[in-house]
Amino acid sequence: MWKLLLAILFLLAAFSPVSAQELKMAVEFNTHAACAYVALDKGFYEKEGLKIKGYEAYMTGVALAAALTKGDIDAAYMCFVPALNAFANASCPIKAILGTHFYGYGLVVDPKKVRELRDLERRDVKIACLREGTAADAFMLRTLEKTKIDERSILPKVLRVNPVAAIGAIRTKRVDTAFLPEHWASLVEDYGMKMLLESKDVWDYRIGSVLVVKEELLRKDPGVVRRLALATKKATIWMNAHPSEASRIVAKYLSIEAERASLAERIDGTDSLDIPPETVGRSMSRLEYRNDLEERQVQDLIDFVYKKGYLKRPVRASEFVDFGLLR
């Protein structure tokens, strides 16, 4: 009898679903992390046997990169450039395993004051941008390079602020134009600003964000990383197939995060910061949600960031991105 019981227990153990692997995750608080929000909401992680122990939303990639260096985050959905900074400058042991979107940055302007890009050179036009080392900053530098606007006439007057401070400055007319990541760029359109330029206008291809994991996790438990990548891919496919439902889900998460971080109180003249699904939908339509990463494109972006003096050392694409998992 006991032999039968033992056999049943053995069979149960052998064929039981994979035990849930706990992960601590971080995302950027914007539509770049849409696939993470959708995967959370639609249970794609659970279906892959992953349990998200907790997720933290960070205002910018830079803040998230700083948190990554402390080492208590297993996986993060974040902009490529700050992740690369953490890898190259702080020797943060992380690897990018998957792309999450292309594009996702915009130049918003006060249409009464700025009609074309050349207007940025005017002394009375005040410009805001996220801090150096962010993807929005890389977009600004690329825009200046591509449109042959003299960096020296622009950079000294750029106010370096986070997205919430930028919105506050726009609302109080302290700045006339801002280089912002989505969904912030689309959000300020609701405040009368106009999208003058998008990242796809200056970059034929532009890797936006990536899914990064701790190297240790990749080494010790590649199966978990594969399942995480799979859940992300499934979420991306689902989002592209159901854009309006996806925008509702993302809007819900962004509004929760805005409430949690008391963002409305930090923006002058705003009582609440509801992020309507229409705005999120408009923002998401400006991004191309995809998971592929091509080595040459990755290298081009790394070289651009290195050329701008943001990296301590040259980095090979294959050092930072695990193309094996993508294949």
Add this chain to the structure above:
Amino acid sequence: MKRKVLASLPVFAFFLCWELSSRFFEKRTGGLFPPPSVVAYETIRLSFEGILADHFWRTFLRVIIGFLSGAFLGVLLGIAMGWKGLAERTLHPLISLLYPIPALGWIPLLMIWVGIGELLPILVIAIHSFFPVCYSTMTGIRNVDRRLIKVARTLGYSSRRTLFSVAIPSSLPYILSGLRLSSGGAWRVVIAAEMIAIPKGLGALLMKAESLIRVDIILACLFVLSLMSFLFERVFLWIERAFQNSP
């Protein structure tokens, strides 16, 4: 000579410990705890590439302008309050009310009043420099030996001549010590003011380094700041001593 060597031993030991521990834990800490040799290399590299100089000069100019204007006003008002009873009675309550407000506490207000620009750090430094200089000048003027003033008056000096020939020279040690204290502090507050969205200056470079997670550059900036604060205080200390030793 022996005393100098002994005095420098703790400094040398500190840097040696830092270098060794940083090298030892390099794999674990990555670039978050760079050794002093790396910081020194980065300081030299930034200097040679002109990056440090560009940021440094902007901060330096802000400190000089802010400090001189704040100190000048402080000396003027301090003299008035120390010399004229009426000025003291009317202005002292106001100064006492404003003095406890930390200079950095003015930043949100100044951001609204003057906006984020060159004027913001200059005003913060001026406010920071004004109060200690004003108080020490006032104290200096009030502590001038009354007998000296009586003698001047007996000799027929006018009130103005007594002030310029007797009171101010006698209160110079107080004024100089006020200037010394606030000069070093000016470097401490300028950084905080520059960190708020100002595109150039050592504070801006610090913020840039922070966002790029370049701890070596952060430490290089802190080293420059510490050095400048120290040098400014030393200059005034030297002037103070030179003044005390003068016949």
